[in-house]
Amino acid sequence: MLLDDIADVGRDPRRGGWSRHLGDDAEAALRAWFTEQAGRRGLAVETDANLNLWAWWGDPAAGDAVVTGSHLDSVPGGGAVDGPLGVVAALAAVDELRARGVVPARPLAVVVFAEEEGGRFGVPCLGSRLLTGALDPDQARELRDPDGVTLAEALAHQGHDPARLGPEPARLARIGRFVELHVEQGRALAPRGEALAVGSTIVAHGRWRLSFLGRADHAGTTRLDDRRDPMLPAAATVLAARAAMAHHGDEARATVGRLHAVPGGTNVVASRVDLWLDARGPLPQTLVDDVAAAAYAAAADEGCTVELRAESVSDAVTLDEGLADTLAAVTGAGRLATAAGHDAGVLAAHVPAGMLHVRNPTGVSHAPDEHADDADAAAGVRALADVLEELCR
Known part of the structure; x- marks a missing residue:
C-alpha cells in the first residue's frame, strides 16, 4: 500500500x-x-x-x-x-x-x-x-x-x-x-x-492555555515559607482536570498532555509554568470553568497568579x-x-x-x-x- x-x-x-x-x-x-x-x-x-x-x-x-x-x-x-x-x-x-x-x-x-x-x-x-x-x-x-x-x-x-x-x-x-x-x-x-x-x-472541543506565574529561586536554599512555586498550582490543575472529567459524565473529556516549566532547571524553583488543557464534550466550557476555578484557588494559596487563554475553540x-x-x-x-x-x-x-x-x-x-x-x-x-x-x- x-x-x-x-x-x-x-x-x-x-x-x-x-x-x-x-x-x-x-x-x-x-x-x-x-x-x-x-x-x-x-x-x-x-x-x-x-x-x-x-x-x-x-x-x-x-x-x-x-x-x-x-x-x-x-x-x-x-x-x-x-x-x-x-x-x-x-x-x-x-x-x-x-x-x-x-x-x-x-x-x-x-x-x-x-x-x-x-x-x-x-x-x-x-x-x-x-x-x-x-x-x-x-x-x-x-x-x-x-x-x-x-x-x-x-x-x-x-x-x-x-x-x-x-x-x-x-x-x-x-x-x-x-x-x-x-x-x-x-x-x-x-x-x-x-x-x-x-x-x-x-x-465541541477546544484548547486552553493556563500560565502560572511565581518567582524563580534556588531549589536548595529557599525555605518553604519563602516559596512562590507555580508548579504546585499547575499540578493541582492537572488533578482538577481529571476530577472535572469524572464529574461531568461519560461524554466529557478533559486532558492535560503538555506542560512547560520556565526556566526548566532541575535545581530551580520555576518562575512560570504553562500547561495546555484539552476539553471536549457536550459543554466543554463548563469543564474549563471548573478547572479554571481550581487553578485560581491553587495559585492564590501559593502566592502565584494565573492567566487563562483560549487558543482554539470549535462548536x-x-x-x-x-x-x-x-x-x-x-x-x-x-x-x-x-x-x-x-x-x-x-x-x-x-x-x-x-x-x-x-x-x-x-x-x-x-x-x-x-x-x-x-x-x-x-x-x-x-x-x-x-x-x-x-x-x-
Whole structure:
C-alpha cells in the first residue's frame, strides 16, 4: 500500500512513533512525496495561500468540485495512519476510478490540509481554518512554536509569503462536496463487527492555555515559607482536570498532555509554568470553568497568579445530513459520532462535508500503536471510490 512509501518519514527515536509538523524536514518530504504521486496520476498540483496542497483531476475553475483528502502531519510521537490514511486512500481511489474507466463529469481534487494536528504551532486545523476565515491571519502569523519561532518566520524560511495567509472565498466556492476518509479514533466499530462508518457529528472541543506565574529561586536554599512555586498550582490543575472529567459524565473529556516549566532547571524553583488543557464534550466550557476555578484557588494559596487563554475553540458540528445519507446509501455503512476534530468539521460551515471512518481494531490513536488492518483500509479505498464515482456523475 502507498502508506509503506512513507513509513520511515518522520520516525521519532526519542518519543517513538512519528513526528511530522509544518515546516520540518519530515513534513517537507511528505509534501514532495504527495506532489510526485499526484503528478504520476496526471493531477495538477497547486499550493494555496495557506500551505494546503490541491491535486486536480479536471478544471478547478469549472466549480462544483468533489474534493477528498485529509492531512499528512501528526501529533508529536503519533501514529502512522491518522491523516495519511485519508490522503493515501484518496490517491488509491483515483487509481480505482481510472481502472473502472470513470471520467468525472465535474472536477475532482485530492487535498492535503496543512498542520491539522497543531503539533508545532498549537492551533489544530490551521490550514482549513485559515482557508475558511475561522482564524484571523494576523493572529496566525504570530503563533509561536516551542522554540519561539513564529509561523510567519517559519513560512518565510520555506520561501512562502506569510502575508498571503487568509480566507480564500473563491476557492471555497469551487467546492461542491467534501469527503474525508479517516481512521477511527476510538473503538466503536470493532464491537459492531463493521469495517466502515459514515461520520455523523463532531463534538465541541477546544484548547486552553493556563500560565502560572511565581518567582524563580534556588531549589536548595529557599525555605518553604519563602516559596512562590507555580508548579504546585499547575499540578493541582492537572488533578482538577481529571476530577472535572469524572464529574461531568461519560461524554466529557478533559486532558492535560503538555506542560512547560520556565526556566526548566532541575535545581530551580520555576518562575512560570504553562500547561495546555484539552476539553471536549457536550459543554466543554463548563469543564474549563471548573478547572479554571481550581487553578485560581491553587495559585492564590501559593502566592502565584494565573492567566487563562483560549487558543482554539470549535462548536459541535453536524456533518451534512444529505451527504451522509448518500455515503450511507453507497457504502451500506452505519453512522458514527466522533470526539476527534477534523478538517471536515471546519469546512462543514461552508460546504457540504462528510466523513468515512475506517475501523481501528485497538482504538488507540495519537500514539504509535494506532492501526488499521490492510483489509479494512482496502475496503475504505473501494468505498471512497464508490462515493466519488457517485458524486462525480
